[in-house]
Structures are given as C-alpha cells and as structure tokens.
Amino acid sequence: MNIWPVPQVKIGENSILEIPAALDSLGADKVMVVTDSGIIKAGIYAKIEKVLKDAGKQIILVDDVKPDPSMQLVDSIARKARTSGAQAVIGLGGGSSIDSAKVAAALVGNEGSIKDYLGVGLLPKPGLPILAVPTTAGTGSEVTYLSILSDLENETKKGFGTPFIMPKFAFLDPLLTLGLPPHITAATGMDALCHCVEAYTSANANDYSDAMAVKAIKLIGANIRTAFNDGANIKARENMLIGSLMAGIAFANAGVTAVHAFAYPLGGMFHVPHGLANSLMLPVIIKFNASAMKDRFGHVAELLTGKTGVDWQDCIAEVERLSEDVKLPRNLKAIDIPEDAIGPMSVSVMDQTRLLVNNPREVTQADAFDIYTEAYNR
Ligand SMILES: NC(=O)c1ccc[n+]([C@@H]2O[C@H](COP(=O)([O-])OP(=O)(O)OC[C@H]3O[C@@H](n4cnc5c(N)ncnc54)[C@H](O)[C@@H]3O)[C@@H](O)[C@H]2O)c1
Ligand SMILES: [Fe+2]
Structure with a gap:
C-alpha cells in the first residue's frame, strides 16, 4: 500500500x-x-x-x-x-x-x-x-x-x-466560494462525488482511501443540495470544500474508474464541463459495475441517503435524484451530443487505460458503445 x-x-x-x-x-x-x-x-x-x-x-x-x-x-x-x-x-x-x-x-x-x-x-x-x-x-x-x-x-x-x-x-x-454560480456548484460538486464513489469502488481501493472516500461521500451527499440552493451558506460551502479535499485524497490513492474515463471524450470532443460529463456517466457506470461490487455500491447508497437496508439499485436512484435536484441534465441527448459521436467516443475511451485499469469490471469496446448509448438515451 x-x-x-x-x-x-x-x-x-x-x-x-x-x-x-x-x-x-x-x-x-x-x-x-x-x-x-x-x-x-x-x-x-x-x-x-x-x-x-x-x-x-x-x-x-x-x-x-x-x-x-x-x-x-x-x-x-x-x-x-x-x-x-x-x-x-x-x-x-x-x-x-x-x-x-x-x-x-x-x-x-x-x-x-x-x-x-x-x-x-x-x-x-x-x-x-x-x-x-x-x-x-x-x-x-x-x-x-x-x-x-x-x-x-x-x-x-x-x-x-x-x-x-x-x-x-x-x-x-x-x-x-460563496459566489460560485449554482450551475458550477452543481457540476463541480458532482465531480467531487464521482471522485469518492469511484475511489471507493476502485479495484485499487485500500483502507486509507476507503476512510477518506466514506467521509467524503457523507459530506458531499449531505451538503451539495444546500450549497446549490443557498450559495451563501458558509457551513455548507466549507463542508463541500472538506468533502472535495477528502475525495481528492481518496482518488489520489485509489484512482478513479470508468466514470472519469468515459467523461474525458465528452470533454475532449465536445467541451462538456468536467463535472457535468462525470455526472452524466455516473449512474450508467454504477449500473455497469454493480455486479462486481454490489455491497460497496449498497454502502454508498447508505452513506448518501442515511438509510439502512438500501442496495446498489438505490445507489443509482439516489445519484439520479441528486443530479436532478441540482438541475443537471439527465442524458447526452439533452446537451446536444450528436448520436453518431457514440462510435468515435467509444473508440477514444479505450485509450484511457490509466483509469480503466482501476475499474472493478473490465470494459470492452462493445461495452463502451453500449454504455454511451445508454447515457445518450436514458
Ligand atoms: N488535478 C486533478 O486531480 C483534477 C481532478 C479533476 C478534474 N481536474 C480538472 O480540473 C478542471 C475543471 O476544474 P473545475 O471544475 O474546478 O472548473 P474550472 O476551474 O474550469 O472553473 C469553471 C468556471 O468557474 C469559475 N469559477 C471558479 N470559482 C469561482 C468562484 N468562486 N466564483 C465565481 N466563479 C468561479 C471559473 O472562472 C471558470 O469560469 C478540468 O480541466 C478537469 O479535468 C483535475
Ligand atoms: Fe474529476
């Protein structure tokens, strides 16, 4: 380690x-x-x-x-x-x-x-x-x-x-950070959430990154809506900064996974802001990865909702609810990505080997095509 x-x-x-x-x-x-x-x-x-x-x-x-x-x-x-x-x-x-x-x-x-x-x-x-x-x-x-x-x-x-x-x-x-506009608060906050969820479900997660990721998921889940709706709330802003710091430490030590890998072609080819690109990919990648790490995604659902007895499907529902509550678009269609870009993006993402190697489930090029197709249509 x-x-x-x-x-x-x-x-x-x-x-x-x-x-x-x-x-x-x-x-x-x-x-x-x-x-x-x-x-x-x-x-x-x-x-x-x-x-x-x-x-x-x-x-x-x-x-x-x-x-x-x-x-x-x-x-x-x-x-x-x-x-x-x-x-x-x-x-x-x-x-x-x-x-x-x-x-x-x-x-x-x-x-x-x-x-x-x-x-x-x-x-x-x-x-x-x-x-x-x-x-x-x-x-x-x-x-x-x-x-x-x-x-x-x-x-x-x-x-x-x-x-x-x-x-x-x-x-x-x-x-x-009090004057950070709501749409940037939303996208950057979702970037931080992706860092800790991906670190927690990385194939290279360890005890240290887990401790950072768990606390970061809690902090971000509990504060992102307040920071978005009431930007002048100093406590929520500070908690978001601490959450993103701990999420950064988590992913520096465990790596990020397919969410970030799939976000990069969206940023590189269509200049989709980094956090927005991640939030569009997060629920689709959780669904793809869940079979490899059901318990961990269930735990993420617990951390985000504060409820027990929830599972990986609740994790998908909760990240969807979160991005809806902070008014981020739901799919690639909604931000005018052309459908015929799915092919080139699914070729490009395969070059992100530095990140895909951390993913808990292997991603093939055929998987990549299906993942972007789902992110487009969902
Ligand atoms: N080094 C890493 O580990 C790491 C991790 C994730 C992402 N990134 C990279 O970071 C970049 C994205 O950074 P970002 O999401 O923080 O956005 P950003 O730095 O691109 O800023 C976005 C916009 O927000 C404005 N802004 C920032 N703070 C503001 C404030 N307090 N008030 C008003 N306006 C403000 C900026 O002027 C800018 O126009 C991408 O290039 C991404 O790939 C790096
Ligand atoms: Fe990021």
Missing part, C-alpha cells in the same frame, strides 16, 4: 490570511499567481492581491487560464514563470487554474514542453513550490499529484502525474 503525502492544509473562514506566512516558510518574496478571468471578475483575486501586498510580497499575475487548459497554454505560462524570477506559484481558482499552476511551476525546473513528460513519473526534476487556493469544491487538485490537460490535436484529455506537483500548502476558505 502506498500513501501519498498531503500538503499542509488550512481550512476555515479567512484562512487565506495565512498565505504570507506559508510563503515566508518557503523563503518566497516574489510569487506568480495563476488564475482565470472569472476569478478576477468575481473579485476573488483582489482579496488575494490585498493579502499578498499587505505582506510586502511581489506578484506576477497570469490571468488567462481557460477551462480545461491545453498543453499549449501551460507551456506559455511555464515560459513566463521561467523568466519571471518567481520563487513560488499560487494556483487560484477551480481545477483549471490549479492544474495550470502546478504544471507551470514544475516545468520551471525542467527544459522543454509538457508534451515531453505526459504520463506518470516522467518529470526528472522538481520546479517551484506550489500553493493551491481552490475556489470550487470539486477537483481536489489541491491534494493530487496530477494535472489534467487538453490535447487539442487529438481532441482528448491527458493526465500528467509527478510527486513534484503536489502542492506544499492548500488554503480552503469557504468565503471564496
């Missing part, structure tokens, strides 16, 4: 005030902040800027991250980071900003392009230390050794993994 280290994590209202002390401990006076235009517009960057400036830190701002960042984008941020003199990198935003910050920081210590190092464990040297400030409760990128990048040429998404991109510090401040 292998347990990945986690960053030092500061959780709570105004925990961002502790960023300067963390930078001091790293000997960093000049810091690059990597974020996107939505975070600037929401006034979140201004808060971080004030905290850093009040502490006398110099800032290099990069604010052009796009959702599902591409390899070209992270290469261009890395070029800036290499010449900027930055001593640390802060990823501020959702998974797109944090993933971009992590890759750019790591490339500072190495030559060339991210294309040279795709896969897991191929980066030779460490780069700059990373601090993560998540503003969505979803990806768990603040506690993973992974970044997910768009491969524009092949219309898919690829993973980059190395211990060198595990952040040194993470700051989970619920006040930064």
Whole structure:
C-alpha cells in the first residue's frame, strides 16, 4: 500500500490570511499567481492581491487560464514563470487554474514542453513550490499529484502525474466560494462525488482511501443540495470544500474508474464541463459495475441517503435524484451530443487505460458503445 503525502492544509473562514506566512516558510518574496478571468471578475483575486501586498510580497499575475487548459497554454505560462524570477506559484481558482499552476511551476525546473513528460513519473526534476487556493469544491487538485490537460490535436484529455506537483500548502476558505454560480456548484460538486464513489469502488481501493472516500461521500451527499440552493451558506460551502479535499485524497490513492474515463471524450470532443460529463456517466457506470461490487455500491447508497437496508439499485436512484435536484441534465441527448459521436467516443475511451485499469469490471469496446448509448438515451 502506498500513501501519498498531503500538503499542509488550512481550512476555515479567512484562512487565506495565512498565505504570507506559508510563503515566508518557503523563503518566497516574489510569487506568480495563476488564475482565470472569472476569478478576477468575481473579485476573488483582489482579496488575494490585498493579502499578498499587505505582506510586502511581489506578484506576477497570469490571468488567462481557460477551462480545461491545453498543453499549449501551460507551456506559455511555464515560459513566463521561467523568466519571471518567481520563487513560488499560487494556483487560484477551480481545477483549471490549479492544474495550470502546478504544471507551470514544475516545468520551471525542467527544459522543454509538457508534451515531453505526459504520463506518470516522467518529470526528472522538481520546479517551484506550489500553493493551491481552490475556489470550487470539486477537483481536489489541491491534494493530487496530477494535472489534467487538453490535447487539442487529438481532441482528448491527458493526465500528467509527478510527486513534484503536489502542492506544499492548500488554503480552503469557504468565503471564496460563496459566489460560485449554482450551475458550477452543481457540476463541480458532482465531480467531487464521482471522485469518492469511484475511489471507493476502485479495484485499487485500500483502507486509507476507503476512510477518506466514506467521509467524503457523507459530506458531499449531505451538503451539495444546500450549497446549490443557498450559495451563501458558509457551513455548507466549507463542508463541500472538506468533502472535495477528502475525495481528492481518496482518488489520489485509489484512482478513479470508468466514470472519469468515459467523461474525458465528452470533454475532449465536445467541451462538456468536467463535472457535468462525470455526472452524466455516473449512474450508467454504477449500473455497469454493480455486479462486481454490489455491497460497496449498497454502502454508498447508505452513506448518501442515511438509510439502512438500501442496495446498489438505490445507489443509482439516489445519484439520479441528486443530479436532478441540482438541475443537471439527465442524458447526452439533452446537451446536444450528436448520436453518431457514440462510435468515435467509444473508440477514444479505450485509450484511457490509466483509469480503466482501476475499474472493478473490465470494459470492452462493445461495452463502451453500449454504455454511451445508454447515457445518450436514458
Ligand atoms: N488535478 C486533478 O486531480 C483534477 C481532478 C479533476 C478534474 N481536474 C480538472 O480540473 C478542471 C475543471 O476544474 P473545475 O471544475 O474546478 O472548473 P474550472 O476551474 O474550469 O472553473 C469553471 C468556471 O468557474 C469559475 N469559477 C471558479 N470559482 C469561482 C468562484 N468562486 N466564483 C465565481 N466563479 C468561479 C471559473 O472562472 C471558470 O469560469 C478540468 O480541466 C478537469 O479535468 C483535475
Ligand atoms: Fe474529476
């Protein structure tokens, strides 16, 4: 059993005030902040800027991250980071900003392009230390050794993994997430739910990932509706951040399974937001996988509903109810995926071997076609 280290994590209202002390401990006076235009517009960057400036830190701002960042984008941020003199990198935003910050920081210590190092464990040297400030409760990128990048040429998404991109510090401040719009709260929250359900039902689950996954499923199941309906509820926002953190730790140690594998072609070919793509696939994959792990899916149903005596079929019903309650679409048809994309997507998904290897049931290409067909029509 292998347990990945986690960053030092500061959780709570105004925990961002502790960023300067963390930078001091790293000997960093000049810091690059990597974020996107939505975070600037929401006034979140201004808060971080004030905290850093009040502490006398110099800032290099990069604010052009796009959702599902591409390899070209992270290469261009890395070029800036290499010449900027930055001593640390802060990823501020959702998974797109944090993933971009992590890759750019790591490339500072190495030559060339991210294309040279795709896969897991191929980066030779460490780069700059990373601090993560998540503003969505979803990806768990603040506690993973992974970044997910768009491969524009092949219309898919690829993973980059190395211990060198595990952040040194993470700051989970619920006040930064109060203005997250409901539809993004819903999609990112379902991403986090997928992380812990998939980790719990992964072929590589272990005692440590199980403990994290079980608590994360409970936290997310109990708080996602409140966070969606009443975005200003600080307790629900904080619980979602803790849930997504623990879900991130769970999947960093157990892996995610076919839900994420099937979501990637939807993101790569049709730019379906990551969390939405996962939520569309979740009930279909639970149905496919149930025969391999009936007890575990039954336990997920118990954790989500708080009831005993429920089984794997209740698990499917409950995740369907959840995504309906947070107003996410039910099937691929509803988001205008063309039916004739089912064939190409079922070819593309078979390349996600890094994830499919964790699935509790083998997936063949014929299965993949049937799974997408069901996700389209259901
Ligand atoms: N590294 C990992 O382990 C990991 C895991 C899962 C997903 N991912 C990746 O993360 C990316 C998705 O990240 P995401 O789902 O967090 O979305 P995102 O980072 O793409 O952000 C989505 C939108 O929400 C806006 N936003 C974020 N926080 C806000 C706030 N508090 N208030 C107002 N607007 C806000 C952003 O500006 C952006 O427009 C994908 O590329 C996905 O593949 C990475
Ligand atoms: Fe995810």
